[in-house]
Amino acid sequence: MAKHTVSDIATLFPNLMDIKDAGLREKVAAVWDEALTTGCGGKGWTFDEIRAIPFTLLAGKIDLRFVEHLNSCCKQCVAIAGVLKEVFGSRIPVNLDYLIAGSLLADVGKMLEFDKKPGADGRPVPVKGFFGDMLRHPFSGVALCYKHGIPAEVMHIVATHSHEGDKVERTIESWIFHHADFIDFDIAKVLGKQAK
Numbered sequence: 001m002a003k004h005t006v007s008d009i010a011t012l013f014p015n016l017m018d019i020k021d022a023g024l025r026e027k028v029a030a031v032w033d034e035a036l037t038t039g040c041g042g043k044g045w046t047f048d049e050i051r052a053i054p055f056t057l058l059a060g061k062i063d064l065r066f067v068e069h070l071n072s073c074c075k076q077c078v079a080i081a082g083v084l085k086e087v088f089g090s091r092i093p094v095n096l097d098y099l100i101a102g103s104l105l106a107d108v109g110k111m112l113e114f115d116k117k118p119g120a121d122g123r124p125v126p127v128k129g130f131f132g133d134m135l136r137h138p139f140s141g142v143a144l145c146y147k148h149g150i151p152a153e154v155m156h157i158v159a160t161h162s163h164e165g166d167k168v169e170r171t172i173e174s175w176i177f178h179h180a181d182f183i184d185f186d187i188a189k190v191l192g193k194q195a196k
Contacts, residue, residue, distance in 0.1 A: 004033040012047060012067055013104050015074040019097050028101050030148045031108055039111030041129055053114065053126045055188055062191045066110070069184050074103040076180035092172065095153065099173040102157025105150065106177060109141030109158075138164045 009029040010016045019025040036045045053066040081094045113136065115129025131140070141158045153171065160174045161181055170178065 004029065004036060008047075009033065012050070013070060013074065015071065015078065015100055016104060018078070019100050021097050024097055024101055024151070024154075027148050027150055028104055031105055031144050031150065034148070035108045035111035035144055039114070041115050041131065043116070045111055049116070049124055050111070052123075053110075056185060062188055064184075064188055064191070066107070070104060070107060072184055073106070073177065073180045074100060076183065077103045077176050080176050080180065094172055094176070098151065098153045098157070099176060101150070101154045102161075102173060103177050103180070105141060105145055105154065105158050106161045106181065107137055107141070108144055109135075109137030109139065112140040112144075113137045136162070136164070138162050 006016065006026055006029040009032045012032075016025060016028060019028065036047075036050070039045055051065060051067050054062065055064040055066050055069040077099050078096070081096055081099055084092045084094060112131050113128065114126045115131070116124035116126055119125040138159050138161065142155050145155045145158055153173070156171055157174045157177050159165065160168055160170050161177050165174060165178065
């Protein structure tokens with residue numbers, strides 16, 4: 001598959017362009033490029049395929065998508081950081097570049113965790129693959145991030161955003177993302193129950 005540029009990745013995740021540090025922005029795009037081209041057991045993912053992936057495989061049949069979830073979380077994180085700055089000023093320091101990068105990379109490991117099988121209509125259907133049985137996405141996401149020189153502060157967000165982070169001390173940015181992520185996830189569970 002062809003290499004995806006920063007501009008290509010920004011068509012999926014527009015907030016990528018809000019990362020002020022150009023080097024970090026390029027590294028985030030490089031992580032996504034590798035995840036998209038080598039994920040799914042080496043078969044890779046097209047943009048159309050990941051736009052069709054459900055937000056979560058754990059909430060039943062809901063009409064929320066994976067890419068929408070990442071964009072929702074990123075926008076929530078930016079909004080939360082803005083409110084904290086407005087109300088508390090510099091007393092709650094938030095590194096917005098790290099927060100945006102972490103929110104866009106938190107679930108990048110799902111590109112490795114998921115596989116695809118042909119659906120009834122012939123289109124690929126995402127399923128948890130063997131790789132996902134062995135490693136959850138926070139672990140594979142950190143591995144991809146490390147390979148591309150993502151700062152430790154951002155990898156911390158990726159590593160601790162889910163229940164794996166319950167045993168460590170989260171940073172401010174990690175707490176912000178963790179709660180944004182679970183706002184979407186908890187709502188998805190409610191919608192999944194309603195759809196039954």
